[in-house]
Amino acid sequence: MRNGKDLIAVRDRALQNGRMSIYRKMVLITLLLIWWPGCGGSDSTSATSDSGKLQILCTTGMLSGPLSDIVGSHAEIITLMGPGVDPHLYKPSPGDVRQISSSDLVLYHGHHLEGRMGDVLERADGITRDGRTRRAVAVTERISDDRLIVTGSGTVDPHLWMDVSLWREVAGELHKILAEIDPSNSSYFKSRSSELEQELILLDEKVEALLVAIPQQRRVLVTAHDAFGYFGRRYGLEVIGIQGISTESEASIQRVNSLVEMLTSRQIPAVFVESTVPERNVRALIEGCASLGHTLRIGGVLYSDAPGPPESGADRWKTMILHNAQVVSEALR
Structure with a gap:
């Protein structure tokens, strides 16, 4: 089996002779990606x-x-x-x-x-x-x-x-x-x-036992992006994401303003940041509510699209779900 240096030598000879087809280039590139030492990490x-x-x-x-x-x-x-x-x-x-x-x-x-x-x-x-x-x-x-x-x-x-x-x-x-x-x-x-x-x-x-303790008027979960739909459906929470289902989407100014009005009128005490999503939109909600005289705080960090590091206590799927329930319950009660 040829190693990475052999493959490069073949490539160079073919280029010099002007005989390398597009297909052959693609094959060699693929082989180099797979076999070149170090491209797969340690x-x-x-x-x-x-x-x-x-x-x-x-x-x-x-x-x-x-x-x-x-x-x-x-x-x-x-x-x-x-x-x-x-x-x-x-x-x-x-x-x-x-x-x-x-x-x-x-x-x-x-x-x-x-x-x-x-x-x-x-x-x-x-x-x-x-x-x-x-x-x-x-x-x-x-x-x-x-x-x-x-x-x-x-x-x-x-x-x-x-x-x-x-x-x-x-x-x-x-x-x-x-x-x-x-x-x-x-x-x-x-x-x-x-x-x-x-x-x-x-x-x-x-x-379910953790979340049932949240009063009915406060059962509103506002997060950075719309990752908690199944969580809300299962455990009886109204879930609102600032961004859409994918973090590739961006929240509009109109979206932020409408959420500020809703949070203020319903006196929701907390919103939540996510470990994999920047906080800027959540901070915009807090500032907007403050301008209307409503104190809104960050209820905590939720793990939505990935578990946390070992020291987080949410480093596996099971512990991240339990962590999320505890944080939401404590912040909204």
């Missing part, structure tokens, strides 16, 4: 392993958290996007392409959550470098349409993990996918999946 983050275990790549921690609970030690899991990374805006690096190409299974959300790397993920089905079959699955697209929130423009809200009962269904789909790709461990996956299901039933009850 060895510790490479999807390739000598352990012989299943290699699974998840785009976010919302997927890799439940998956790790089910798979146990029977696979090695890579989470592509770390704490505080916005999946709406994330662009795949050459190292990401290498990790995807090395994985046996690629799990992503779908419904355009990973907007800027959608093309890469949709084409991820194929063969790994050592000849294994690679499968890529948009996990949330396996959920029934009648469980989804669809906007007036026909866009599916991709933030399903905000409803614990709905993400429990996603965990069930993860179990099915694992059983299909590794049938020899299907009984183990089934047992672990059943344990996780019971744990998530209890988590759902905890979140």
Whole structure:
């Protein structure tokens, strides 16, 4: 097998001879991206392993958290996007392409959550470098349409993990996918999946108990972008995002002004910032309410599109959901 220097030498000779076709250029560029040393990051983050275990790549921690609970030690899991990374805006690096190409299974959300790397993920089905079959699955697209929130423009809200009962269904789909790709461990996956299901039933009850304490007139959750629709539907909150479903959208002055008037007239005490979204629009609401004589404060930081760092106490999907419920409950009561 040729290494990166060999490939560059081939490229240079072809260029000198004027015989390199467009197709050949594309092939060589792809090989260089995959094989050139270092383009995939350090060895510790490479999807390739000598352990012989299943290699699974998840785009976010919302997927890799439940998956790790089910798979146990029977696979090695890579989470592509770390704490505080916005999946709406994330662009795949050459190292990401290498990790995807090395994985046996690629799990992503779908419904355009990973907007800027959608093309890469949709084409991820194929063969790994050592000849294994690679499968890529948009996990949330396996959920029934009648469980989804669809906007007036026909866009599916991709933030399903905000409803614990709905993400429990996603965990069930993860179990099915694992059983299909590794049938020899299907009984183990089934047992672990059943344990996780019971744990998530209890988590759902905890979140509901925290939020039911908010008085009816204060059950308004205003956040930086519209990521909490499923959270509000499940737990009985009116949810208003300053921006739209994707953080690529921008809030207009008219939108900010209308929210200022609503917050003031209804005397809502707090709004919330998100770990993956700049605070400027939230600060604009606070300043606008102050100009109308209403004191509005930041109720806390919510984790919407990614778990937090280890010290946050919200570094896994389960803990980030519980953290969000606690922060919202304390700020709006």
